[in-house]
Amino acid sequence: MPANRPNARPNSPHFSSGPCAKRPGWTPEALKDAPLGRSHRAKIGKAKLKLAIDLTREILGVPADYRIGIVPASDTGAVEMALWSLLGARPVEMLAWESFGEGWVTDVAKQLKLDAKVTKAEYGALPDLSKVDTRTRDVVFTWNGTTSGVRVPNADWIAADREGLTICDATSAAFSQRLDWDKLDVVTYSWQKALGGEGAHGMLILSPRAVARLESYVPAWPLPKIFRMTKGGKLIEGIFQGETINTPSMLCVEDYIDALHWAKAQGGVEGLVARSNANAGALLDWVARTPWIENLARDPATASNTSVCLVVTDPEIVAGGKDAVSAFSKALAAALEKEGVAYDIGAYRDAPPGLRVWCGATVETADVAALTAWLDWAYAAEKAKLAQKAA
Structure with missing residues (x-):
């Protein structure tokens, strides 16, 4: 190796794109208040989950009438819940310019077998967003291409008077890029990507329009239990108040809360x-x-x-x-x-x-x-x- 090895080293060598670096100064001491060995349905567990949701709303500026839910299986689980529960009611357009967008195309076209319009671009580029039919179709897209390094610059291309829904995988955009909530009906991300949290938990954020779709439309295919967000034609509100569909890791919840407090301190x-x-x-x-x-x-x-x-x-x-x-x-x-x-x-x-x-x-x-x-x-x-x- 050459002798001119640099003298200065990064204090943290963690530059992975997921799971991502923990917040600066993090140590396991940050998790000392986690209610381990307790039911997440106990008073203390519910309070922690509610705090995670409330801090998320405050820091991201999520509108008061949008629901925020903690769901299983990371960002993938959150996106799949949206695709399986909401699509099929109207024509759909899938946008793909990197591997995760391609994955959602596969799910919609090959698993749900919907006759979706697929609009693609090569790695490193975006398709012509001005030609995307956001007025009449449901549109599924990634805000930031985690594997291509390309992001949508804004949401100006999304019609304000749209009839369809916009479903946005924002897992490597949330907390680092500004999201236009008025133009987004479903937003998903994972703790481990957005703020360096621990894995396996996803966030699902729904606009009132998305909730209206859930309460008025029943998909033609069966839904697994962990995807079901309605009962008797009404939204299960508890999911969006911290009553998670399956048991969350309270250790991971504590870690996410710690990251959110740090985020708040950063402005x-x-x-x-x-x-x-x-x-x-x-x-x-x-x-x-x-x-x-x-x-x-x-x-x-x-x-x-x-x-x-x-x-x-x-x-x-x-x-x-x-x-x-x-x-x-x-x-x-x-x-x-x-x-x-x-x-x-x-x-x-x-x-x-x-x-x-x-x-x-x-x-x-x-x-x-x-x-x-x-x-x-x-x-x-x-x-x-x-x-x-x-x-």
């Missing part, structure tokens, strides 16, 4: 957006002055400030084809992991080969800046190895 969603923007800015400033790497996102206006996806563009590496780029990118990630500098920064398996660095609000900007020096070091080291092999 709420505006403070968190600013932190994420600073993190992404530090990384992309380095990209702008580094000739061997680029942002996968083609348009700066739609580039993510959380899951920043990068591709190696060194002509010598690119000349070797996709396999060479993949091998070189993996070598960079492995070198940094071996040094204890950055964990889990390889591109997602379905994405173009490259790197993916989480820049969400729980990451410190100084750590991102320190990481860039190590990326330069790893690049030089791997290039030196290739030169030795060629010789």
